[in-house]
Amino acid sequence: MITGREGAPVVMLAHGFGCDQNMWRLVVPALAREFTVVLFDHVGAGRSDLSAWNPRRYATLDGYAEDVVEICTELAVGPVTFVGHSVSSMIGVLAAARRPELFARLVLLTPSPCYLEDGDYHGGFSAADIDELLASLESNYLGWSATMAPVIMGNPDRPELGEELTNSFCRTDPDIARSFARATFLSDNRADLGRVRVPTLVVECSNDAIAPTGVGAFVQASIPGSELVTLTATGHCPQLSAPEATAAAIVAFAGTGR
Amino acid sequence: MVCADSDDQIPFAALLEDSLEDLYDNAPCGYLSTLLDGQIAKINATLLGWLGYRREELVGRRRFADLLTVGGRIYHETHFAPLLRMQGEISGIALELKAADGTRLPVLVTSTVRTGGDGQPLLIRTTIFDARDRRAYETELLRARQESERERGRLQRLTTSLQRTLLPPVLPPVPGLEVAAHYHIASLDEVGGDFYDLFPLAAGTWGLFLGDVRGKGAAAAAVTSLVRYTLRAAAVYDPDPAAVLANLNTVLCTEYRDYEPRFCTVIFGLLTPDADAGGFTLALASGGHPPALLLRADGTVASLSTPGGQLIGVLPDARISTTRGRLAAGDTLLLYTDGLTEARTAGAGQRRYGDDALFDLAAGLAPTTAAATVDTLVGLLNGFGDGLDDDTAILALSVPAEGRRRPST
Structure with a gap:
C-alpha cells in the first residue's frame, strides 16, 4: 500500500514477527504528512499471497531481504528510507548490504542482530526459550484450521472477510508462523552489521522484553557512523506504545537532507 | 406463602452482603490491573494464591509479562500486546504463568483496555482462568491433529506414487x-x-x-x-x-x-x-x-x-x-x-x-x-x-x- 505525499521522499515501513502492516497504523498519519509511505506485508503475513510462500526461500531472513530488494526495484522510486521493526531491521540490514544503491537511509526500530545468548553478547534468550515460544504459538493456533485459512488469507480483494475475525491481523498459517519464528529468533546477523554503508538510525526502547538493554548500543557500535536514539517506552513495539516519539524520530532522521 | 423451613435458610441479602472487595479478592478467577506499560497496579488474592507471591512483591514492582514464561513473554510482546493496543481487548489467549516456586500454571487470559472520559487509554484489566484441565485436553487435541496431518501427508505421498506407477x-x-x-x-x-x-x-x-x-x-x-x-x-x-x-x-x-x-x-x-x-x-x-x-x-x-x-x-x-x-x-x-x-x-x-x-x-x-x-x-x-x-x-x-x-x- 502506498500513501502520503506524492513526490515526497519515500519511507518504506516493514513490520516484524507476529503481526502485519497494521502495526504501523498509529505512526502512518504523522509520516504521511512528510513522506510517501510504502507499507507491505511480508509473505505469509497479513493479506499477503500465501501461495507465494515456500519453506526453502523463507527458511532464513535472506528470502525476506530479497523480497524487500524486489519491492524497491519494482517501485523504482529511487533510494528509500527503510524503517524495519524488530526482525525487519535485520532484513533491512541484509537488503542494504546487498543493494546499497536502493537505500537512502535505514531506521532500525528495536533491532536485535542475535536473540540468543552467546558469551559476552547478551541477546536475552536461550534455545529452550525459543522452543517455548514455538509451543506458545502452537497452543494459540488451536482455532486455526485449513478451512479457515482461505477466509483469513485468501481474499485479498475482500478484506472485510478477514476483518470479521478478531485477532486476524496477527494470525497466519501456523506452519508459516513457526518457520518465521525460527528464521527470526535463531538468526545471527551480527557479522552483517559492519557491511552497512547507508546512514543508519538505531531506535531502541528503554524497557524492551525482546531486545534487551545493550543490544541497541551493540548495533550502533557495529554499524559505521550510525546513531542511537533511546525512547522512554516500554515494550518491543514503540510504534504502538509511543507512536508520537517514534514518528518524530523517523521524521527527524529521514527528513534531514543528508 | 411461607415455607416450613424458611427459618433455616439464610436470606439472600445476608449472603450477598459480602463486600465488593471480597468479591474481587476471592473470585474464582485471577484479577489483575496494570498500567499501560504492564506494571502491576492491583492483583486479587486468588491470583496471588495461585502464584505464591505476596502482594507487595508484585504491585508496583513487576510487570504482567514478568509473570510469563520466556516463550510466553515473546508471544506477549509480538502478538498479545499489539492486538490489545489495536483492538482495545483480547480474549482467550493461552499463556503460562510462572509461580514463585518455578512451577507453571497454564491459563487463559482476557484483557481489556479501560479508557478515560476522553477516550485515552488508562489501564489494562485482565482476568485469568486456570486452564490446567483444558490445556491437557488441548494438548491431546493438538497431538491428534498433528497425527492426522502426518497421516494425510503420508496418504498423499502414497497416492502420488501410486498415480505415477x-x-x-x-x-x-x-x-x-x-x-x-x-x-x-x-x-x-x-x-x-x-x-x-x-x-x-x-x-x-x-x-x-x-x-x-x-x-x-x-x-x-x-x-x-x-x-x-x-x-x-x-x-x-x-x-x-x-x-x-x-x-x-x-x-x-x-x-x-x-x-x-x-x-x-x-x-x-x-x-x-x-x-x-x-x-x-x-x-x-x-x-x-x-x-x-x-x-x-x-x-x-x-x-x-x-x-x-x-x-x-x-x-x-x-x-x-x-x-x-x-x-x-x-x-x-x-x-x-x-x-x-x-x-x-x-x-x-x-x-x-x-x-x-x-x-x-x-x-x-x-x-x-x-x-x-x-x-x-x-x-x-x-x-x-x-x-x-x-x-x-x-x-x-x-x-x-x-x-x-x-x-x-
Whole structure:
C-alpha cells in the first residue's frame, strides 16, 4: 500500500514477527504528512499471497531481504528510507548490504542482530526459550484450521472477510508462523552489521522484553557512523506504545537532507 | 406463602452482603490491573494464591509479562500486546504463568483496555482462568491433529506414487512423431482413474491408448492397473485395435464377474508408418470414449467419431466401434478424457465446457503441434479453477510439418 505525499521522499515501513502492516497504523498519519509511505506485508503475513510462500526461500531472513530488494526495484522510486521493526531491521540490514544503491537511509526500530545468548553478547534468550515460544504459538493456533485459512488469507480483494475475525491481523498459517519464528529468533546477523554503508538510525526502547538493554548500543557500535536514539517506552513495539516519539524520530532522521 | 423451613435458610441479602472487595479478592478467577506499560497496579488474592507471591512483591514492582514464561513473554510482546493496543481487548489467549516456586500454571487470559472520559487509554484489566484441565485436553487435541496431518501427508505421498506407477514416467521418442501429454490430478487424496500410454509394437508400429476407469481411489487404481497391462499384452498378441479392446472387455467381465462391475471407456490406436506417403496410418477402436480430434495441416478439424462403441467391462459382447485415418505431415491427433469437456466454466450458469467448445478451440489451433496443443489445453484446464473437479488426461501426437521435420533417429 502506498500513501502520503506524492513526490515526497519515500519511507518504506516493514513490520516484524507476529503481526502485519497494521502495526504501523498509529505512526502512518504523522509520516504521511512528510513522506510517501510504502507499507507491505511480508509473505505469509497479513493479506499477503500465501501461495507465494515456500519453506526453502523463507527458511532464513535472506528470502525476506530479497523480497524487500524486489519491492524497491519494482517501485523504482529511487533510494528509500527503510524503517524495519524488530526482525525487519535485520532484513533491512541484509537488503542494504546487498543493494546499497536502493537505500537512502535505514531506521532500525528495536533491532536485535542475535536473540540468543552467546558469551559476552547478551541477546536475552536461550534455545529452550525459543522452543517455548514455538509451543506458545502452537497452543494459540488451536482455532486455526485449513478451512479457515482461505477466509483469513485468501481474499485479498475482500478484506472485510478477514476483518470479521478478531485477532486476524496477527494470525497466519501456523506452519508459516513457526518457520518465521525460527528464521527470526535463531538468526545471527551480527557479522552483517559492519557491511552497512547507508546512514543508519538505531531506535531502541528503554524497557524492551525482546531486545534487551545493550543490544541497541551493540548495533550502533557495529554499524559505521550510525546513531542511537533511546525512547522512554516500554515494550518491543514503540510504534504502538509511543507512536508520537517514534514518528518524530523517523521524521527527524529521514527528513534531514543528508 | 411461607415455607416450613424458611427459618433455616439464610436470606439472600445476608449472603450477598459480602463486600465488593471480597468479591474481587476471592473470585474464582485471577484479577489483575496494570498500567499501560504492564506494571502491576492491583492483583486479587486468588491470583496471588495461585502464584505464591505476596502482594507487595508484585504491585508496583513487576510487570504482567514478568509473570510469563520466556516463550510466553515473546508471544506477549509480538502478538498479545499489539492486538490489545489495536483492538482495545483480547480474549482467550493461552499463556503460562510462572509461580514463585518455578512451577507453571497454564491459563487463559482476557484483557481489556479501560479508557478515560476522553477516550485515552488508562489501564489494562485482565482476568485469568486456570486452564490446567483444558490445556491437557488441548494438548491431546493438538497431538491428534498433528497425527492426522502426518497421516494425510503420508496418504498423499502414497497416492502420488501410486498415480505415477499408473502413468508412463516419460513418453518414448517415436521416430517421425512429436508427442505430448498432460495429467491433471483432481484430488491429492485419491488416485484418479484416467490413464494413457504409448509404446512400441512389432515392425515399427506403435500402440497408444487413453481411457477413463469409472470411480476413484484404490479400487479404481487396481482396475486401471489391470486395464493397462491387459491392453499392452493384448496388443502384442494381436495389435488390431478392435481385437485389443475385445480382449480387455473379456478380461474385465471375467475378473469382476462376481463383484460390482468395473468398467472403463477407452480409445486404442495403432500407428503404422506410411513408407510411401510419409506420416502414419491410424487405426482407432473405441469403447464408449469421447472421439479423438484430428487437427489437420490444412487448418481443418475432424472428429474421429466411433459411433455405437459401448463401455468396456459391462456386457460380454460389448460393441466396439472402429475408424481409420491418416496422420500426415502437419497433422495433430488429440485424445482426451471427459474431465476436460465436463469441466464447469466460470461465469454465469456454470455451464459444462462441452464438446463443441473443444472442437471450436481445436479449429482455432489447427494447424498446430502436439506440444502447442497440450500447452493450450493445460492453460484452459488451469483457467477452469474449481470448475475442474475430475481427473483429466490429454495425449497429443503430431507429425512435424514439411520443412520442419526433424531427422528421425
